[in-house]
Amino acid sequence: MDGWHLALVSLLFPGLGPLYKHLRIAREVDFPEDRVLNVTPRRLPDFLEMRSGKSIAELADF
Numbered sequence: 001m002d003g004w005h006l007a008l009v010s011l012l013f014p015g016l017g018p019l020y021k022h023l024r025i026a027r028e029v030d031f032p033e034d035r036v037l038n039v040t041p042r043r044l045p046d047f048l049e050m051r052s053g054k055s056i057a058e059l060a061d062f
Contacts, residue, residue, distance in 0.1 A: 026036060045059035
């Protein structure tokens with residue numbers, strides 16, 4: 001797996017708490033932040049463009 005999307009975890013398991021707590025836990029266990037796809041608003045679109053090999057016009061403003 002090339003990365004994790006913590007917002008998805010937050011939606012699937014709402015009892016785990018808000019996203020900022022997930023990021024804190026990831027840091028506490030020394031999970032590499034560069035593998036978390038939604039640390040910044042731009043990271044997920046960049047990942048999708050890298051995987052597809054082409055620019056995604058609808059995501060250009062992110």
